[in-house]
């Protein structure tokens with residue numbers, strides 16, 4: 471695959487990434503990259519350029535996931551990354567925002583939509599672009615994911631109706647976080663509300 475990077479070939483980037491991530495996380499990243507490509511193809515976006523963008527965003531979406539606390543804090547300071555209260559209280563969320571920064575600074579990715587797809591892959595946000603929605607949902611359905619009750623339904627739905635699949639994932643994420651007593655990012659709530667309304671509007675038009 472061609473990587474959308476000013477600095478690295480795909481092979482070089484994969485080698486670098488494999489040294490930065492645990493094996494399980496690296497395999498998940500490859501899973502997201504190829505799942506994103508398959509979603510692009512299924513939805514009629516199958517030019518080499520489009521597939522490269524899907525692949526690059528998928529491959530690098532978790533590039534900041536396996537940092538030590540010290541490394542993470544160093545990069546936050548170095549690149550002036552501003553954190554929300556929820557991110558400060560739930561540091562696992564930081565890897566999305568920081569991942570977008572590192573994809574640019576460490577992997578030479580300049581395409582703003584690839585970077586925003588990495589930025590929003592964990593929480594989602596309202597009115598995502600096609601690439602953003604694909605990376606958000608590919609992260610949830612890729613083949614290495616442990617089986618969840620809604621996975622079969624979402625894995626089928628996603629190839630015909632991306633909005634409804636995104637909505638199901640957001641609903642499930644909110645239920646899961648509530649059950650675990652964990653904080654929910656406002657972007658996730660806004661996204662869920664947005665997609666529910668969008669689907670309702672679509673139903674009225676049909």
Ligand SMILES: [Fe+2]
Nearest residue numbers: 531532591592
């Ligand atoms: Fe992630």
Ligand SMILES: [Fe+2]
Nearest residue numbers: 498531532609
């Ligand atoms: Fe991920």
